[in-house]
Amino acid sequence: MTSNIEHTVIIGGSSGIGLATARKLLGPGMKVTITGRNQDRLISAWKSLGGAADKAAFDASKPDEVRQFFERLGPFDHLVLAASGGKGLGPFQTLDLTDIAGGVDEKVRPQLSCLQAALPTLNKSGSVTFISAVSAQLATPGVAGIGAINGMLLTVAPILAIELKPLRVNVVAPGVIDTPWWDFLPAEQRQAVFADYAGKTPVGRIGRAEDVASAIAFLVSNGFMTGQVLTCDGGLRFAA
Secondary structure (H helix, E strand, C coil), rough: CCCCCCCEEEEEEHHHHHHHHHHHCCCEEEEEEEEECHHHHHHHHHHHCCCCEEEECCCCHHHHHHHHHHHHHHEEEEEEEEECCCCCCCCCCCCCCHHHHHHHHHHHHHHHHHHHHHHCCCEEEEEEEEEEEEEHHCCCCHEEEEEEEHHHHHHHHHHHHHHCCCCEEEEECCEEECHHHHHHHHHHHHHHHHHHHHCCHHHHHHHHHHHHHHHHHHHHHHCCCCCCCECCCCCCHHCC
16 A cells, blocks of 8 residues: 555454454554454444444355455455354364364354455555464363364464565464453353463463454564464463
8 A cells, every 4th residue: 555554454353352453553554444243243342442443244254255345445454364263172082073174164264265355455565464372382182173273374374474475474373361252151160261271371360352462463563574473372382
């Protein structure tokens, strides 16, 4: 883009890490568009940003909707891929292996599909940031399935950094972060899990969405970072 204002699109920007990233990036010199498939949640997120961001409702798992969005959007500078999923958790011996395919469909494929559709209009001097998870780096029971899913994004980022150069391609791997991702657990059980992980994590707490947003903002702004995995886990992978 020729304007001094750069434009970041955040796929999955209506809650959690995506929304925190929008809040972090918004300001002088940066325009932000958040997307989400739930219209009500997207509007609520937009209002929480004071209406300062643009918004678009579509389902990132549906290629036609993805393609139409980017065709309407026009040229932009940075793409943050925060589409998420929760399939693949549990002991391997009893893991339903179809959950791995399901996890790919709800997280990996939408992130790759959005990038592919964005390439014609994404500034080649800009950046792409995938959001994976530290489960891809943990040697701990119960994460073989979800770790395999998230590991795909760790693998693809450096390959695309070379294939799509000079476009910068990086990935952030968050640890245990207090976001709506954990809402599948009842509140009491969720707090017990958080307390357990806080005790294992060297920094003595679990993460906040804002912690990961700061890591993403660094990769977006640093023009000399590409092909990198930036792990934001409070050191959990060394201690779990």
